[in-house]
Amino acid sequence: MTGFGFVYGLAARAAGFSPVEAMAMSLLVFAGAAQFAAIGYVAGGLAWPGVILLTALLNARHLLYSASLAPWLRERPLRRRALMAHLLTDEAFALSIAHFRRVGRADERGYWIAAIASTFVPWNLATFAGVALGGQIADPSRYGLDVVFPAAMAGLTVGLVTGRRELIAAAVGGGIGVVASLALSPAVGIVAGGLLGPLAGLAIPRTAAHETAPLGTPASAERYGAQGVPHEPVAPPDGQAVVPPDRQSNQPPDGQAVEPSGPPPDGGSA
Amino acid sequence: MSVQLVLLAILMAAVTYPSRAIPLLIPGIERLPRRALDYLQLVGPAVLAALAAVNVTVVSPGGKPAFHIGVEWLAVIASVGVMAWRKNLLLGLALGVVLVALARATGLAA
Numbered sequence: 325m326t327g328f329g330f331v332y333g334l335a336a337r338a339a340g341f342s343p344v345e346a347m348a349m350s351l352l353v354f355a356g357a358a359q360f361a362a363i364g365y366v367a368g369g370l371a372w373p374g375v376i377l378l379t380a381l382l383n384a385r386h387l388l389y390s391a392s393l394a395p396w397l398r399e400r401p402l403r404r405r406a407l408m409a410h411l412l413t414d415e416a417f418a419l420s421i422a423h424f425r426r427v428g429r430a431d432e433r434g435y436w437i438a439a440i441a442s443t444f445v446p447w448n449l450a451t452f453a454g455v456a457l458g459g460q461i462a463d464p465s466r467y468g469l470d471v472v473f474p475a476a477m478a479g480l481t482v483g484l485v486t487g488r489r490e491l492i493a494a495a496v497g498g499g500i501g502v503v504a505s506l507a508l509s510p511a512v513g514i515v516a517g518g519l520l521g522p523l524a525g526l527a528i529p530r531t532a533a534h535e536t537a538p539l540g541t542p543a544s545a546e547r548y549g550a551q552g553v554p555h556e557p558v559a560p561p562d563g564q565a566v567v568p569p570d571r572q573s574n575q576p577p578d579g580q581a582v583e584p585s586g587p588p589p590d591g592g593s594a
Numbered sequence: 595m596s597v598q599l600v601l602l603a604i605l606m607a608a609v610t611y612p613s614r615a616i617p618l619l620i621p622g623i624e625r626l627p628r629r630a631l632d633y634l635q636l637v638g639p640a641v642l643a644a645l646a647a648v649n650v651t652v653v654s655p656g657g658k659p660a661f662h663i664g665v666e667w668l669a670v671i672a673s674v675g676v677m678a679w680r681k682n683l684l685l686g687l688a689l690g691v692v693l694v695a696l697a698r699a700t701g702l703a704a
Binding site: 327328331341342343344345348349351352353354355357358361362364365366367368372375376378379380381382383384385386387388389390391393394397402405406408409410412465466467468469470471472473474475476477478479480481482483484485489490491493494495496497498499500501502505506508509510513514516517518519520521522523525526530538 | 595596597598599600602603604605606607609610611613614615616617618619626629631632633634635636637638639640641642643644645646647648649650651652654659660661666669670673674677678683684686687690691692693694695696698
């Protein structure tokens with residue numbers, strides 16, 4: 325987490341973000357992949373509505389984390405749940421859901437520790453360190469720092485490929501992005517790749533997708549989280565869902581709607 | 595010091611917060627059609643791949659986009675290889691940075 329935040333700070337400064345702007349992203353958005361992506365959007369000249377649309381889509385996965393935690397936290401006061409929501413990240417979800425399962429109840433203090441002490445504070449301190457150091461480097465490209473951003477994006481992409489659908493979506497998204505960038509502009513290319521790539525992925529039948537980390541599960545959260553950061557093993561040993569038992573009966577029977585917090589087909593192995 | 599992007603950060607936070615908060619605050623409202631969930635699962639890989647590919651292969655000298663082949667390609671490929679092998683993002687990034695810095699310092703790359 326700290327290393328990832330540090331690299332974000334460096335990359336943001338290298339892309340021309342001021343210290344205040346880079347820190348505002350970490351404090352307010354507080355979503356690593358979206359923040360990294362925003363660097364690329366801005367550098368590529370993408371108009372703000374496009375940035376906002378892609379951010380909303382990229383961060384929509386939090387909907388599933390939140391849904392998974394909701395049954396555990398529903399007895400907590402509304403105001404505290406509202407604050408918890410801002411601090412809900414891939415890492416906070418993975419850590420807290422594992423903790424809740426281990427202790428068999430919603431431990432609010434455990435959530436705050438996961439969200440604040442383990443995630444929010446280190447992320448922002450690391451961003452600050454990266455921003456401070458990045459500001460001291462007059463020519464980041466001389467030291468190869470300009471490659472940090474594309475390498476980080478490529479690495480995160482590889483981490484997110486958990487099945488054939490993701491692989492196709494990434495390959496087609498990248499290809500469309502380049503072609504559209506050359507034909508029109510980088511901004512258009514990024515949007516086109518990001519929106520059309522998933523459609524190509526959906527062409528793969530579910531039965532052939534070989535998905536190993538369905539969205540909204542701890543396994544998925546760990547892939548979005550900072551790679552190289554050790555997480556506790558979160559796979560339930562008995563193949564149970566990440567939701568409390570009383571919630572499992574609410575699964576829609578006909579597949580018309582999906583309970584995001586439902587059990588992954590493979591038992592949620594991380 | 596520029597603060598223009600602070601407003602963008604606020605707007606990004608504004609569209610992120612509902613995803614984090616709605617199911618926690620209004621349980622049951624988060625149900626989405628399976629197809630929509632499947633699409634959302636694929637947005638991350640697609641948009642990040644598009645960003646990486648465009649950033650490393652497209653340059654815009656004078657405002658006109660052009661295809662670019664350079665040491666950055668090798669660096670990114672090497673980085674990704676290490677990341678996949680060692681499951682460590684930072685190690686991969688460090689390798690990529692060192693490769694590019696060395697290539698430029700020795701005059702092998704611009």
